[in-house]
Amino acid sequence: MVLTVSLVAACSSGEDKTGPASTAKPVVKPTAGSPPSGPQMRYKDSPLTLGGRPQAGGITCEHFWAALYGDSPHTVEASPSALDGTDLSVFACRSGDAELGFSKPDARAIFQVTGAQDGRSCNEAMKSGKASEIKDGIPLLKLKVGQQFCITHPYNPEKGELLRVRQVLPPEGKVTLSVTAWEGR
Incomplete structure (x- = not known):
C-alpha cells in the first residue's frame, strides 16, 4: 500500500545557486579486499526532475512518480505494479495546484532538515x-530552493536519502531535486 504525503514550507521559486543539479558526482566504491564499514553511498547529488502541467483539453490532473532505489533516482511510468516501488510524486493539475508527495512504505520517516550533508547527519537530525x-504533501508554491528533506528508515538506520530542492516551477508543476542515497552493506 502506498501512502502519499504532503508538506508545507515557505513560498519561493527559482533555481538553487549553491551547486549544480545537472551532474551527479561519482561514488567511489571500496577496493577489493577492503571491507566496507558503515553506510555506503549509492549515489550523490543525482538530479531528479518531476512534474509537468497536463495539456489543455486532456485530463485535468496527472501524477508523476519517481523511485530512489538502484544506482540513481528515476521516474516511473504509472501502473499499479510500478507504484509499489515509488518514493516521490508530483500531483499536477491545470489549475496550478501541484504538490510534492512522499510515499511512506516500510515505516519510513521523512523530515525537513537544515545543514544535512550525509546519512549520519540525517539520522542525527x-x-x-x-x-x-513531514506528514502531508507540500504544495509546490510553498517549496523553497535549498530546502532539505531526509528520508530515514527506522528499521535500517544505515539506509536513507537526502533530497535538496534545486529548482521549483509552480506554474509548470515541476520541481528539480538533487538526491543522495546511502545504504548499509
Whole structure:
C-alpha cells in the first residue's frame, strides 16, 4: 500500500545557486579486499526532475512518480505494479495546484532538515527532535530552493536519502531535486 504525503514550507521559486543539479558526482566504491564499514553511498547529488502541467483539453490532473532505489533516482511510468516501488510524486493539475508527495512504505520517516550533508547527519537530525517530521504533501508554491528533506528508515538506520530542492516551477508543476542515497552493506 502506498501512502502519499504532503508538506508545507515557505513560498519561493527559482533555481538553487549553491551547486549544480545537472551532474551527479561519482561514488567511489571500496577496493577489493577492503571491507566496507558503515553506510555506503549509492549515489550523490543525482538530479531528479518531476512534474509537468497536463495539456489543455486532456485530463485535468496527472501524477508523476519517481523511485530512489538502484544506482540513481528515476521516474516511473504509472501502473499499479510500478507504484509499489515509488518514493516521490508530483500531483499536477491545470489549475496550478501541484504538490510534492512522499510515499511512506516500510515505516519510513521523512523530515525537513537544515545543514544535512550525509546519512549520519540525517539520522542525527531525526533523533534530535529538532527536525520537523513531514506528514502531508507540500504544495509546490510553498517549496523553497535549498530546502532539505531526509528520508530515514527506522528499521535500517544505515539506509536513507537526502533530497535538496534545486529548482521549483509552480506554474509548470515541476520541481528539480538533487538526491543522495546511502545504504548499509
